[in-house]
Amino acid sequence: MNVNWRAIPQANNTLAALFAACESHGYHLEVTDEPLPDVTVYSLNSINERLYRDEIAEADCVTIAGGPHPSACYREVAEYADYVVVGEGEYTLPALLAAIEEGRDPPPGVATAAGYTPADHTVLLDGYPPFGQIKGFVEISRGCPFSCGYCQTPRLFGRCMRHRAIDEIARYASRYRDIRFVTPNAFAYGSDGVHLRLDKIERLLRSLDGRVYFGTFPGEVRPECVTERSIELITGYCANTRLHFGAQSGSDAVLRRLHRGHTVEDVVRAVDLCRDHGLVPVVDFILGLPFESDDDQRATLGLVKMVTRAGKAHIHYFMPLPGTPLQNGRPRRLLLETEKTLGKLALGGRITGSWMDHEIRFFRHTSHL
The missing domain is CATH 3.40.50 (Rossmann fold)
Structure with missing residues (x-):
C-alpha cells in the first residue's frame, strides 16, 4: 500500500x-x-x-x-x-x-x-523517536497544566506534562550542530509544569554537545518561570542571546479571564531580568480579545512600549480557535491609537507579527497530527 x-x-x-x-x-x-x-x-x-x-x-x-x-x-x-x-x-x-x-x-x-470512538491511549515520548530519516526539532515535552482560553495545546495533548528522557534527547540532538527543541514551556522540562525542576534542566543542558538554543522558538517559556537561576542556565550553557515568552496582555483583569496563571508584574520582572543578564526579551501579545476594554487595550499597548525599550514584541490579533473556551469569541476592533502606535513600532523594527493578517501568525507554527 x-x-x-x-x-x-x-x-x-x-x-x-x-x-x-x-x-x-x-x-x-x-x-x-x-x-x-x-x-x-x-x-x-x-x-x-x-x-x-x-x-x-x-x-x-x-x-x-x-x-x-x-x-x-x-x-x-x-x-x-x-x-x-x-x-x-x-x-x-x-x-x-x-x-x-x-x-x-x-x-x-x-x-x-x-x-x-475516543483514543484509548496516551503517547509516551520515549516510545517514539522525535524524528528519523527526515529531521525535525527534538520534542522534549508535551502537554500543559494551564488552561489559557485561546490555546489548543491542553485540549490536544492534555494537562499532564510528559517528557522525553535526557539520554534520548541527547542522542537525537547529537545529529545537530545547532540544537533547538519543541516544548510548550522549556523551563517546565522534567516537572509538572508548575513546580519547576531546574536541576533536571541543568542535567539536560550539560548532556548536550553543540550550540544549544533553549527558551526560543519553537520552545518558548512562561514569564513567571524567568528567574535569576533559570536565566543563569541560559547564559551559562546556551548560545541564544534572546529569551521568548508570552505576556498576552498588559491587564491583570484580562489575564485572569484568560486563565493565564501569571500577572503583569511577572512579565515586567522577566523583562528586567533579561535586560540585567544581557538577554533580549521577545514577548508575545494578543490584541483584540473579546472581553478587552479600551483601558485593557491601552494597558497592553503600554506594556508593549515598555518591552520594546529593552527588547522586541511579537503581536497577534485574536483569532478564536475551535476546541478552546474562546472558540465563539468575536475579535474586538483595535483602537485607532493602537493601530498608529503599532505601525510606528513596526517601522522602527521593534515589533513583529501581525495584528491584521492571521496567516502570518499561524504559518510560522507547526502542528502535531
Missing part, C-alpha cells in the same frame, strides 16, 4: 515525527505535492484547512486528515476526509494504516462520517 504525505510547510515537524513513527511500523511516507493513491495524509491547522478542503474532498484516493483543526472539528472534517485522526498521531496513524490495508474498522482515536 502506497502512503503519501501532502507537503504543507507548517507541518514539517509533524512530518518528521510521524515519518519516524510510521517507519517503525513498516510504512514509508512519500512526500508529495498532490493527493496520490493509495492513501494521502494531511496535517492541518485552522488557517490552512480552508486551502486544502476541496482538494481532499475531490481526491481520487483514501484521505486522512489530522492536526489541530481536524482534531477540534472532526465531525466537520469527516464530511470531506475519509478518516480523521483526533489528537496525537504516533500510535493512531500507523494503526489506522494497518486497518485500511487489512480492511478492518478504524482504531479508537479515528473519526469517520459514521462516528467516532
Whole structure:
C-alpha cells in the first residue's frame, strides 16, 4: 500500500515525527505535492484547512486528515476526509494504516462520517523517536497544566506534562550542530509544569554537545518561570542571546479571564531580568480579545512600549480557535491609537507579527497530527 504525505510547510515537524513513527511500523511516507493513491495524509491547522478542503474532498484516493483543526472539528472534517485522526498521531496513524490495508474498522482515536470512538491511549515520548530519516526539532515535552482560553495545546495533548528522557534527547540532538527543541514551556522540562525542576534542566543542558538554543522558538517559556537561576542556565550553557515568552496582555483583569496563571508584574520582572543578564526579551501579545476594554487595550499597548525599550514584541490579533473556551469569541476592533502606535513600532523594527493578517501568525507554527 502506497502512503503519501501532502507537503504543507507548517507541518514539517509533524512530518518528521510521524515519518519516524510510521517507519517503525513498516510504512514509508512519500512526500508529495498532490493527493496520490493509495492513501494521502494531511496535517492541518485552522488557517490552512480552508486551502486544502476541496482538494481532499475531490481526491481520487483514501484521505486522512489530522492536526489541530481536524482534531477540534472532526465531525466537520469527516464530511470531506475519509478518516480523521483526533489528537496525537504516533500510535493512531500507523494503526489506522494497518486497518485500511487489512480492511478492518478504524482504531479508537479515528473519526469517520459514521462516528467516532475516543483514543484509548496516551503517547509516551520515549516510545517514539522525535524524528528519523527526515529531521525535525527534538520534542522534549508535551502537554500543559494551564488552561489559557485561546490555546489548543491542553485540549490536544492534555494537562499532564510528559517528557522525553535526557539520554534520548541527547542522542537525537547529537545529529545537530545547532540544537533547538519543541516544548510548550522549556523551563517546565522534567516537572509538572508548575513546580519547576531546574536541576533536571541543568542535567539536560550539560548532556548536550553543540550550540544549544533553549527558551526560543519553537520552545518558548512562561514569564513567571524567568528567574535569576533559570536565566543563569541560559547564559551559562546556551548560545541564544534572546529569551521568548508570552505576556498576552498588559491587564491583570484580562489575564485572569484568560486563565493565564501569571500577572503583569511577572512579565515586567522577566523583562528586567533579561535586560540585567544581557538577554533580549521577545514577548508575545494578543490584541483584540473579546472581553478587552479600551483601558485593557491601552494597558497592553503600554506594556508593549515598555518591552520594546529593552527588547522586541511579537503581536497577534485574536483569532478564536475551535476546541478552546474562546472558540465563539468575536475579535474586538483595535483602537485607532493602537493601530498608529503599532505601525510606528513596526517601522522602527521593534515589533513583529501581525495584528491584521492571521496567516502570518499561524504559518510560522507547526502542528502535531
